[in-house]
Amino acid sequence: MKRVKASDDEALADLLEHLRSDEAQVEAPAHVRSAVLAAWDAANRGSLPRRSGEAAKAGVWRGAAALAAGVVLAVALTRLGGELQVGIAPAPAPQASSATLHLVGEPIAEGEAVRVVRMSMAPAMLASLGVRSTAGDLVESVDVDVIVGEDGVARAIRVGM
Numbered sequence: 001m002k003r004v005k006a007s008d009d010e011a012l013a014d015l016l017e018h019l020r021s022d023e024a025q026v027e028a029p030a031h032v033r034s035a036v037l038a039a040w041d042a043a044n045r046g047s048l049p050r051r052s053g054e055a056a057k058a059g060v061w062r063g064a065a066a067l068a069a070g071v072v073l074a075v076a077l078t079r080l081g082g083e084l085q086v087g088i089a090p091a092p093a094p095q096a097s098s099a100t101l102h103l104v105g106e107p108i109a110e111g112e113a114v115r116v117v118r119m120s121m122a123p124a125m126l127a128s129l130g131v132r133s134t135a136g137d138l139v140e141s142v143d144v145d146v147i148v149g150e151d152g153v154a155r156a157i158r159v160g161m
Contacts, residue, residue, distance in 0.1 A: 126142060
């Protein structure tokens with residue numbers, strides 16, 4: 001067995017390129033082309049099935065059955081869609097959130113600068129301040145807004161319900 005060298009690959013590629021360009025210029029004579037096409041038609045003439053009267057009737061019945069199945073499917077899907085729309089209740093309208101404001105310190109003086117600080121507290125911590133949350137112990141934390149006066153003392157607590 002002879003080992004193929006890179007130069008052999010290049011030589012083969014060049015030869016194949018020359019063969020391709022030579023063959024591209026050659027065209028079959030018209031009488032050869034028509035003879036090949038005639039032989040092809042003669043060989044494949046019997047390969048296409050012809051429909052007899054009974055086969056044509058069966059095709060019509062198959063088409064009618066497919067059309068009927070499509071109509072039944074469309075009606076069933078339309079009814080199913082209507083039932084699904086009835087079964088899905090619209091989401092209730094969001095209610096305005098109510099909040100409770102508890103005054104815990106002295107009243108805010110007129111002109112006093114205050115800050116509103118939002119924080120999360122445990123429901124038990126709120127209960128120790130005497131404030132009850134409607135969420136109860138079901139949640140880990142409750143968001144509250146604390147109004148803090150200039151002296152750093154909380155003046156009010158707003159609990160979202």
